[in-house]
Amino acid sequence: MTQTSDPHVAPQADHADTARTFLQRVADLRAWLFLAFLILGFEVWSRISFGGTFLFNPFNIQSIAVFAVAPLLLATGQTFVIISGGIDLSMGFIMGLAAVVAAHVINWATPGMGFGMAVLFGGLVAVLVAAIPGMVNGMLVAFLKVPPFIGTLGMFGVARGVAFLLAGGTTVPVKNEVFAALGNGRFYGVPYIVIVTAIFVLIMHYLLSQTKFGQHNYAIGANAQAARRAGINIKWHLLRLYILSGMCAGLAGVLYAARFTAGAAQAGEPLLLDSVAAVVIGGASLFGGSGTILGTVAGALVIAVIQYGLVFINVAPFWQFISVGVVIIISVLIDQAQRRFSGGRQSE
Amino acid sequence: MSPPNTPMVNTPMGETLLEVRHLSKNFGPVQALSDLSMKVHAGEVVALAGDNGAGKTTLIKAISGVYAPSSGEILLKGKSVSFASPQEARDQGIETIYQDLALADNLTIGANIFLGREPMRRAFGFLPVLDRAKMAEAAKSTMALLDFHVSRLDAPVSNFSGGQRQAVAIGRAVYWNAQILIMDEPTAALGVPEQRKVIQLIHQLKAQGRGVIFISHNLQDIFAVADRIVVLRRGVQAGERRISDTTHDEVVKLMVGG
Structure with a gap:
C-alpha cells in the first residue's frame, strides 16, 4: 500500500496547510506589527509637529523601557497562567505586598548587614513572601478545584488587605543608597531595572519554550x-505555576520599591489589567493553550509606547485608556478569526 | 525511556497476545460483565459489538487497567497480569485510543507522541532543552510506518483532519511499542474517505503483528477490518464468530437477541 491508494485525503490537506500556516504566522506576529505601526505613527507625528525624532531619542527609549518593567514582569507570569487556561487576578496586590515587605525588611536589615547585603536579603525575602499567596492560589485551583478567576480574586482581596496593614495604610520609604541606585542607576545608559527584567524575561522564555x-503548560x-x-x-x-506567577509579581514589587525608594501597597493596582492586556495583545488566547513570552514582550511594549507616546505628543492622558482598549479588542478579534479559520474543520 | 521503534513487535504472528478468562465485573448489585472469555492473537483484529450497556466499555476498561475485575483473569502473552492503573497497562503494551483522541491540539505530532516523556538534549553543552529534532524525527518515522506521510512536522495537530489526527493517536501508541491497541469507535466522528483511511491504518497495525480490539457500532467497518467478532449482550457473551463465517444479519440477531 502506498500513499496513492487514497489520493483525495492527504494532498488537499497539505495544500490548505501552507496558506493557513502563513496566515497563522502573520497573526502570531501581530503584536510586533502593532508595535512597529505605533512607533512609526509617533515618529511621523513627532517630526511634523516638533521637527524632532521620537524613536531615536535615548531618553524616550529609556523612559518607555522603565515604564514597561513592572507590567512586563507581571505579564510574563500571567502568560504562563493564561496559557494553562487560568488567570491570576491577585498579581497586582501581591506586587504591592512584596514592595512593602521589601521596604520594611531592607530598612530593618540595613544597620546590621550593610547596604548591599540588606538589599539582597530584603529582595529575597520579598519574593519568597510573594510565593506564599501564589502557593495558596495554586492549592485552591489544583487541589480544591476552585475556578482560577474566583480563587485568585479572593487572594486579590487578602493580599491587598495584608499589604495595607503591613504598610500601616501609607507608603514605606526606604533608606538605603544601594537600593536607590538599583532603582535609578544605569549601566552604559541602560537602567539596572531594565537589565534585571530583560534577564528574567529571557529565563522565562526559556522555561516556557x-x-x-513549559511544554506541559501548553498541553494542559x-x-x-x-x-x-x-x-x-x-x-x-498548577501548584508550581501559581507559585511562579506569585514570584513574578514579587520581583515586580521589589523593582518598583527600588525605583521609587518606597514600598506602596497599591503599587500594582493599575498594572494587573495592563498585564492581562499585554498577554492578550501578545497573541495568547484566554481560552488557554496558546501564547508566547516574546509575544507578551511586544504586548507590554505596545502598552508602554501608547502610554508614553500620548504624553509625549501632548494628548490628554485619558486617550491612553481608549487606545489600549481598542488595541485589545482588535487583538481579540484577530484571535477569534484565526481560531475560526484554523479550527474550522473540526467544528464542522 | 527510549523504546525501539520497531516495525514488528516481538510476538510471532498468530500466537496469543491477550487472553481474558472468565472475567466478571459488578458495581454493587449491578452485574456489568459476567464470565466473559476471549482471546486476541498477534496480527489479529477482534471486533467487540453489542448494544449500549452490553458491557463493551466495562470489558475494555478492565483490560486497560481502569477497573479492577471482580473475578477472572487477564493473561498477557501467557502470564497472568493485574493492573493498578491505566499507566501500568500502558507500560506493559496495552494502549487505548480514546474516542476524543486525547491529543493536545496546539502541539506538534512529535510533541504529542512524547507528551509526558519529552526527550531532552543539552544546548551549549550544559543547558537542558527539549530535543525537538528527535521528536520530529520520531514523528516522521512513526507516521511513515503507518504509511502516512506528513510534510508539516512543525504544525500543531489542530491543522490536520480527523483521520490524520486519529493516525497521530495511533502513532503515539505504535511509537511506544503498544502490542495491543484498544480502539473505541475510531471511525465514529469521521467522514467517509477518512473512515477508509483509518481502516487502512488498522490493516497496517495488523500487518505489523499487533493485536487490535476494535469497538464499533458500524457493521460495515467491522466486516471491512476484523478477523473475529465477539458480541456482547447484557454483560454476557452472546456469541463469537469468524468474520468470514458470518453475516450482518446473524450479528444483528446476536446483538438484539432472538
Whole structure:
C-alpha cells in the first residue's frame, strides 16, 4: 500500500496547510506589527509637529523601557497562567505586598548587614513572601478545584488587605543608597531595572519554550484530559505555576520599591489589567493553550509606547485608556478569526 | 525511556497476545460483565459489538487497567497480569485510543507522541532543552510506518483532519511499542474517505503483528477490518464468530437477541 491508494485525503490537506500556516504566522506576529505601526505613527507625528525624532531619542527609549518593567514582569507570569487556561487576578496586590515587605525588611536589615547585603536579603525575602499567596492560589485551583478567576480574586482581596496593614495604610520609604541606585542607576545608559527584567524575561522564555514544564503548560491549556492521560501530574504542575506567577509579581514589587525608594501597597493596582492586556495583545488566547513570552514582550511594549507616546505628543492622558482598549479588542478579534479559520474543520 | 521503534513487535504472528478468562465485573448489585472469555492473537483484529450497556466499555476498561475485575483473569502473552492503573497497562503494551483522541491540539505530532516523556538534549553543552529534532524525527518515522506521510512536522495537530489526527493517536501508541491497541469507535466522528483511511491504518497495525480490539457500532467497518467478532449482550457473551463465517444479519440477531 502506498500513499496513492487514497489520493483525495492527504494532498488537499497539505495544500490548505501552507496558506493557513502563513496566515497563522502573520497573526502570531501581530503584536510586533502593532508595535512597529505605533512607533512609526509617533515618529511621523513627532517630526511634523516638533521637527524632532521620537524613536531615536535615548531618553524616550529609556523612559518607555522603565515604564514597561513592572507590567512586563507581571505579564510574563500571567502568560504562563493564561496559557494553562487560568488567570491570576491577585498579581497586582501581591506586587504591592512584596514592595512593602521589601521596604520594611531592607530598612530593618540595613544597620546590621550593610547596604548591599540588606538589599539582597530584603529582595529575597520579598519574593519568597510573594510565593506564599501564589502557593495558596495554586492549592485552591489544583487541589480544591476552585475556578482560577474566583480563587485568585479572593487572594486579590487578602493580599491587598495584608499589604495595607503591613504598610500601616501609607507608603514605606526606604533608606538605603544601594537600593536607590538599583532603582535609578544605569549601566552604559541602560537602567539596572531594565537589565534585571530583560534577564528574567529571557529565563522565562526559556522555561516556557524549552522545558518540560513549559511544554506541559501548553498541553494542559489545550486539553487537560489528554495531559492527565499522558501521565502529567496536573495538580503538581498548577501548584508550581501559581507559585511562579506569585514570584513574578514579587520581583515586580521589589523593582518598583527600588525605583521609587518606597514600598506602596497599591503599587500594582493599575498594572494587573495592563498585564492581562499585554498577554492578550501578545497573541495568547484566554481560552488557554496558546501564547508566547516574546509575544507578551511586544504586548507590554505596545502598552508602554501608547502610554508614553500620548504624553509625549501632548494628548490628554485619558486617550491612553481608549487606545489600549481598542488595541485589545482588535487583538481579540484577530484571535477569534484565526481560531475560526484554523479550527474550522473540526467544528464542522 | 527510549523504546525501539520497531516495525514488528516481538510476538510471532498468530500466537496469543491477550487472553481474558472468565472475567466478571459488578458495581454493587449491578452485574456489568459476567464470565466473559476471549482471546486476541498477534496480527489479529477482534471486533467487540453489542448494544449500549452490553458491557463493551466495562470489558475494555478492565483490560486497560481502569477497573479492577471482580473475578477472572487477564493473561498477557501467557502470564497472568493485574493492573493498578491505566499507566501500568500502558507500560506493559496495552494502549487505548480514546474516542476524543486525547491529543493536545496546539502541539506538534512529535510533541504529542512524547507528551509526558519529552526527550531532552543539552544546548551549549550544559543547558537542558527539549530535543525537538528527535521528536520530529520520531514523528516522521512513526507516521511513515503507518504509511502516512506528513510534510508539516512543525504544525500543531489542530491543522490536520480527523483521520490524520486519529493516525497521530495511533502513532503515539505504535511509537511506544503498544502490542495491543484498544480502539473505541475510531471511525465514529469521521467522514467517509477518512473512515477508509483509518481502516487502512488498522490493516497496517495488523500487518505489523499487533493485536487490535476494535469497538464499533458500524457493521460495515467491522466486516471491512476484523478477523473475529465477539458480541456482547447484557454483560454476557452472546456469541463469537469468524468474520468470514458470518453475516450482518446473524450479528444483528446476536446483538438484539432472538
